[in-house]
Amino acid sequence: MHQDIAEILISEEEIRAKVAELGEQITRDYRGKNVLLLGTLKGAVPFIADLARAILLPLEIDYMAISSYGNSTHSRGVVRILKDLEGPIDQKDVLIVEDIIDSGLTLHYLMDVLRQRRPLSLRVCTLLDKGRERVKSVAVDYTGFEIPDRFVVGYGLDYAQRYRNLPYIGILKPSVYEPEDNPQTEHRSPAEKK
Protein backbone atom coordinates (compact mmCIF):
# COMPACT_ATOMS: atom_id res chain seq x y z
CA MET A 1 0.00 0.00 0.00
CA HIS A 2 1.19 3.54 -0.80
CA GLN A 3 2.67 5.38 2.21
CA ASP A 4 0.21 8.29 1.89
CA ILE A 5 -2.84 6.03 2.04
CA ALA A 6 -4.53 5.45 5.40
CA GLU A 7 -6.93 2.75 4.28
CA ILE A 8 -7.94 0.92 1.13
CA LEU A 9 -11.65 1.53 0.72
CA ILE A 10 -12.17 -0.51 -2.46
CA SER A 11 -9.62 -3.07 -3.61
CA GLU A 12 -8.45 -3.78 -7.13
CA GLU A 13 -10.38 -7.07 -7.09
CA GLU A 14 -13.59 -5.41 -5.95
CA ILE A 15 -13.26 -2.79 -8.69
CA ARG A 16 -12.64 -5.47 -11.32
CA ALA A 17 -15.71 -7.48 -10.25
CA LYS A 18 -17.92 -4.39 -10.20
CA VAL A 19 -16.75 -3.22 -13.63
CA ALA A 20 -17.56 -6.66 -15.07
CA GLU A 21 -21.03 -6.51 -13.52
CA LEU A 22 -21.72 -3.00 -14.84
CA GLY A 23 -20.42 -4.04 -18.27
CA GLU A 24 -22.85 -6.97 -18.41
CA GLN A 25 -25.76 -4.79 -17.37
CA ILE A 26 -24.91 -2.10 -19.95
CA THR A 27 -24.41 -4.75 -22.64
CA ARG A 28 -27.96 -6.00 -21.98
CA ASP A 29 -29.50 -2.52 -21.85
CA TYR A 30 -27.78 -1.06 -24.93
CA ARG A 31 -28.06 -3.91 -27.45
CA GLY A 32 -28.96 -2.48 -30.89
CA LYS A 33 -28.26 1.09 -29.83
CA ASN A 34 -25.74 3.56 -31.18
CA VAL A 35 -23.58 3.80 -28.07
CA LEU A 36 -21.27 6.70 -27.28
CA LEU A 37 -19.38 6.39 -24.02
CA LEU A 38 -18.59 9.91 -22.84
CA GLY A 39 -15.76 10.01 -20.34
CA THR A 40 -14.99 13.04 -18.21
CA LEU A 41 -11.32 13.95 -18.11
CA LYS A 42 -9.23 13.20 -16.27
CA GLY A 43 -10.66 11.19 -13.42
CA ALA A 44 -12.82 8.76 -15.39
CA VAL A 45 -10.04 7.53 -17.70
CA PRO A 46 -9.10 4.25 -15.95
CA PHE A 47 -12.77 3.45 -15.32
CA ILE A 48 -13.91 4.09 -18.90
CA ALA A 49 -10.97 2.10 -20.28
CA ASP A 50 -11.93 -0.95 -18.19
CA LEU A 51 -15.69 -0.48 -18.58
CA ALA A 52 -15.51 -0.15 -22.38
CA ARG A 53 -13.78 -3.54 -22.57
CA ALA A 54 -16.50 -5.09 -20.41
CA ILE A 55 -19.25 -3.88 -22.77
CA LEU A 56 -19.60 -6.43 -25.55
CA LEU A 57 -21.16 -4.11 -28.14
CA PRO A 58 -19.90 -1.83 -30.90
CA LEU A 59 -19.38 1.59 -29.35
CA GLU A 60 -17.61 4.90 -29.65
CA ILE A 61 -15.61 6.66 -26.95
CA ASP A 62 -15.13 10.40 -26.61
CA TYR A 63 -14.11 12.72 -23.80
CA MET A 64 -15.04 16.06 -22.32
CA ALA A 65 -13.03 18.09 -19.88
CA ILE A 66 -14.94 20.37 -17.56
CA SER A 67 -13.62 22.42 -14.71
CA SER A 68 -15.66 23.08 -11.63
CA TYR A 69 -14.64 25.80 -9.29
CA GLY A 70 -15.43 25.33 -5.64
CA ASN A 71 -14.32 25.62 -2.07
CA SER A 72 -13.90 22.97 0.58
CA THR A 73 -17.46 21.70 0.79
CA HIS A 74 -19.42 23.13 -2.13
CA SER A 75 -18.76 23.54 -5.82
CA ARG A 76 -20.29 26.82 -6.83
CA GLY A 77 -21.83 25.40 -9.96
CA VAL A 78 -19.53 27.54 -12.07
CA VAL A 79 -18.50 25.09 -14.71
CA ARG A 80 -16.49 25.59 -17.88
CA ILE A 81 -15.96 23.29 -20.86
CA LEU A 82 -12.21 22.93 -21.43
CA LYS A 83 -12.48 20.23 -24.10
CA ASP A 84 -15.61 19.40 -26.05
CA LEU A 85 -16.78 16.34 -27.97
CA GLU A 86 -15.52 15.81 -31.51
CA GLY A 87 -18.91 15.58 -33.17
CA PRO A 88 -22.70 15.89 -32.85
CA ILE A 89 -24.62 13.47 -30.64
CA ASP A 90 -28.15 13.72 -32.08
CA GLN A 91 -27.85 10.21 -33.54
CA LYS A 92 -26.27 8.68 -30.45
CA ASP A 93 -27.21 6.98 -27.22
CA VAL A 94 -24.91 8.80 -24.85
CA LEU A 95 -23.74 7.19 -21.64
CA ILE A 96 -21.75 9.57 -19.43
CA VAL A 97 -19.03 7.72 -17.54
CA GLU A 98 -18.01 9.50 -14.33
CA ASP A 99 -15.48 8.71 -11.65
CA ILE A 100 -17.35 10.22 -8.72
CA ILE A 101 -20.47 12.21 -7.95
CA ASP A 102 -20.35 14.41 -4.90
CA SER A 103 -22.68 17.45 -4.85
CA GLY A 104 -23.93 16.63 -8.35
CA LEU A 105 -23.31 20.18 -9.58
CA THR A 106 -20.77 19.27 -12.24
CA LEU A 107 -22.90 16.48 -13.65
CA HIS A 108 -26.06 18.58 -13.53
CA TYR A 109 -24.41 21.24 -15.67
CA LEU A 110 -22.96 18.69 -18.09
CA MET A 111 -26.34 17.03 -18.59
CA ASP A 112 -27.99 20.39 -19.28
CA VAL A 113 -25.44 21.12 -21.98
CA LEU A 114 -25.78 17.67 -23.54
CA ARG A 115 -29.58 17.63 -23.49
CA GLN A 116 -29.61 20.75 -25.65
CA ARG A 117 -27.78 18.73 -28.30
CA ARG A 118 -30.69 16.28 -28.44
CA PRO A 119 -29.03 12.86 -28.06
CA LEU A 120 -31.25 9.81 -28.71
CA SER A 121 -30.84 9.04 -25.01
CA LEU A 122 -28.71 10.28 -22.13
CA ARG A 123 -27.76 8.24 -19.09
CA VAL A 124 -25.10 8.23 -16.40
CA CYS A 125 -22.76 5.57 -15.08
CA THR A 126 -20.61 6.52 -12.10
CA LEU A 127 -18.03 4.40 -10.34
CA LEU A 128 -18.48 6.15 -7.00
CA ASP A 129 -21.35 8.02 -5.42
CA LYS A 130 -20.77 9.84 -2.16
CA GLY A 131 -24.49 9.62 -1.62
CA ARG A 132 -24.59 12.83 0.30
CA GLU A 133 -27.44 15.22 -0.15
CA ARG A 134 -27.28 16.66 -3.63
CA VAL A 135 -27.11 20.38 -4.22
CA LYS A 136 -28.55 19.55 -7.65
CA SER A 137 -30.56 16.41 -8.20
CA VAL A 138 -29.32 14.13 -10.95
CA ALA A 139 -30.67 10.72 -11.85
CA VAL A 140 -27.83 8.20 -11.92
CA ASP A 141 -28.59 5.06 -13.89
CA TYR A 142 -25.60 2.89 -13.00
CA THR A 143 -23.61 3.16 -9.77
CA GLY A 144 -20.54 1.13 -8.87
CA PHE A 145 -20.17 1.89 -5.17
CA GLU A 146 -21.83 4.16 -2.65
CA ILE A 147 -19.07 5.50 -0.42
CA PRO A 148 -18.96 7.59 2.75
CA ASP A 149 -18.23 11.31 2.55
CA ARG A 150 -14.44 10.93 2.80
CA PHE A 151 -11.82 12.22 0.38
CA VAL A 152 -10.65 9.33 -1.78
CA VAL A 153 -7.91 8.92 -4.37
CA GLY A 154 -6.76 6.29 -6.84
CA TYR A 155 -8.08 4.56 -9.96
CA GLY A 156 -8.27 7.95 -11.68
CA LEU A 157 -9.13 10.11 -8.66
CA ASP A 158 -6.55 12.66 -7.62
CA TYR A 159 -5.41 14.93 -4.85
CA ALA A 160 -3.54 17.89 -6.40
CA GLN A 161 -3.21 15.80 -9.60
CA ARG A 162 -1.48 12.91 -7.86
CA TYR A 163 -2.45 9.32 -6.97
CA ARG A 164 -4.49 8.76 -10.15
CA ASN A 165 -2.33 5.71 -10.92
CA LEU A 166 -3.09 3.76 -7.74
CA PRO A 167 -4.93 0.57 -8.74
CA TYR A 168 -7.35 0.78 -5.79
CA ILE A 169 -9.54 3.47 -4.17
CA GLY A 170 -7.96 4.67 -0.95
CA ILE A 171 -8.46 7.23 1.78
CA LEU A 172 -5.65 9.76 1.94
CA LYS A 173 -3.82 10.28 5.24
CA PRO A 174 -4.81 13.69 6.65
CA SER A 175 -1.10 14.45 7.18
CA VAL A 176 -0.74 14.70 3.40
CA TYR A 177 -2.95 17.77 3.24
CA GLU A 178 -2.53 19.02 6.82
CA PRO A 179 1.18 19.67 7.31
CA GLU A 180 1.74 19.54 11.08
CA ASP A 181 5.05 21.20 11.69
CA ASN A 182 4.95 24.07 9.26
CA PRO A 183 2.43 26.74 10.24
CA GLN A 184 3.51 28.83 7.23
CA THR A 185 2.21 26.20 4.86
CA GLU A 186 -1.05 27.14 3.27
CA HIS A 187 -3.73 25.05 4.90
CA ARG A 188 -6.05 23.54 2.35
CA SER A 189 -8.43 20.64 2.50
CA PRO A 190 -8.37 18.19 -0.43
CA ALA A 191 -11.58 19.49 -1.93
CA GLU A 192 -10.17 23.00 -2.16
CA LYS A 193 -7.44 21.72 -4.40
CA LYS A 194 -9.60 19.64 -6.71
Ligand code: IMP
Ligand atom coordinates in the same frame (compact mmCIF):
# COMPACT_ATOMS: atom_id res chain seq x y z
P1 IMP B 1 -19.51 17.61 -7.71
O1 IMP B 1 -19.85 18.71 -8.69
O2 IMP B 1 -19.51 18.09 -6.29
O3 IMP B 1 -20.36 16.37 -7.89
O4 IMP B 1 -17.99 17.31 -7.98
C1 IMP B 1 -17.52 16.13 -8.49
C2 IMP B 1 -16.03 16.29 -8.77
O5 IMP B 1 -15.34 16.62 -7.57
C3 IMP B 1 -15.45 15.00 -9.24
O6 IMP B 1 -15.49 14.88 -10.64
C4 IMP B 1 -14.03 15.06 -8.70
O7 IMP B 1 -13.20 15.74 -9.61
C5 IMP B 1 -14.14 15.89 -7.45
N1 IMP B 1 -14.22 15.06 -6.23
C6 IMP B 1 -15.26 14.98 -5.36
N2 IMP B 1 -14.99 14.15 -4.34
C7 IMP B 1 -13.75 13.68 -4.56
C8 IMP B 1 -12.90 12.75 -3.84
O8 IMP B 1 -13.23 12.18 -2.79
N3 IMP B 1 -11.66 12.53 -4.39
C9 IMP B 1 -11.24 13.12 -5.54
N4 IMP B 1 -12.01 13.97 -6.23
C10 IMP B 1 -13.24 14.26 -5.76
Ligand code: MG
Ligand atom coordinates in the same frame (compact mmCIF):
# COMPACT_ATOMS: atom_id res chain seq x y z
MG1 MG C 1 -14.66 14.11 -12.44
